[in-house]
Amino acid sequence: MKYIFANWKMYLDFDETLILANALLREKIELTDAELAVFPSNLAVREVSMSLGASSIAVGAQNSGYPEKGAYTGLVSAQMFAKVGCKYSLVGHSERRYIFGETNEDVRKKIEICFDAGLIPVLCIGETEKDVKEDKREYRLKKQIMAVFDNLNLDNNDIIIAYEPVWAIGTGKNCDFTKAEEVHAMIKQELKNYTKKEISVIYGGSVNDKNVKSYISLKNVDGVLVGGASTKLETFLPIIKEVQSLSN
Ligand code: PGA
Numbered sequence: 001m002k003y004i005f006a007n008w009k010m011y012l013d014f015d016e017t018l019i020l021a022n023a024l025l026r027e028k029i030e031l032t033d034a035e036l037a038v039f040p041s042n043l044a045v046r047e048v049s050m051s052l053g054a055s056s057i058a059v060g061a062q063n064s065g066y067p068e069k070g071a072y073t074g075l076v077s078a079q080m081f082a083k084v085g086c087k088y089s090l091v092g093h094s095e096r097r098y099i100f101g102e103t104n105e106d107v108r109k110k111i112e113i114c115f116d117a118g119l120i121p122v123l124c125i126g127e128t129e130k131d132v133k134e135d136k137r138e139y140r141l142k143k144q145i146m147a148v149f150d151n152l153n154l155d156n157n158d159i160i161i162a163y164e165p166v167w168a169i170g171t172g173k174n175c176d177f178t179k180a181e182e183v184h185a186m187i188k189q190e191l192k193n194y195t196k197k198e199i200s201v202i203y204g205g206s207v208n209d210k211n212v213k214s215y216i217s218l219k220n221v222d223g224v225l226v227g228g229a230s231t232k233l234e235t236f237l238p239i240i241k242e243v244q245s246l247s248n
Pocket of ligand 1: 172228
């Protein structure tokens with residue numbers, strides 16, 4: 001199974017989001033052994049979920065994992081996202097970690113709440129440019145993995161990992177393919193310390209229609225998380241088609 005996940009971040013307003021979701025719907029995308037999901041802004045999640053309801057395109061939240069209800073000004077809980085049809089939630093995206101100060105402990109809590117709510121968390125991990133310079137890539141990733149997977153109950157719960165090098169996000173500097181394969185293999189090896197389950201690991205960071213095929217063809221890369229290039233039909237559709245051509 002290959003995943004194509006579209007993180008629309010805060011790039012699109014309500015109307016723009018619906019225009020793109022409906023444009024995708026009109027394409028009548030059929031995927032074999034692949035899953036397409038979009039992650040709209042909170043404002044548009046319910047509407048997109050209703051529009052795409054009858055299609056095979058899944059919907060996810062960009063950030064969730066708070067207690068079901070309560071005095072949490074400005075937040076939307078995992079349960080609320082699940083109730084309006086979300087299947088997934090990104091958790092620990094680097095923009096949450098580095099702009100909003102989310103810690104590994106916050107990420108762990110959010111993952112558990114996603115499980116309770118019935119959402120499949122897409123745990124984002126990745127090293128910074130500074131980590132690379134200091135030769136701490138592996139250290140950073142293993143630490144982020146440990147914080148979430150140590151004693152995590154995966155018996156009835158699914159989780160997907162997105163390896164997103166922070167220096168590759170929105171920069172046009174995508175990770176070298178050989179390096180990506182090496183890192184994904186390392187992540188999968190590391191996960192064996194915590195679970196017997198096969199966990200899918202997808203790649204994110206400046207994915208576009210020119211490089212997607214190379215990533216998707218790598219043995220240990222189970223899909224892609226696409227930001228900027230997923231926010232316009234003309235740049236996103238070619239990416240979907242590349243994945244489609246490989247899985248058919
Ligand atoms: P990008 O973003 O494709 O714009 O680099 C990826 C992400 O942040 O998920």
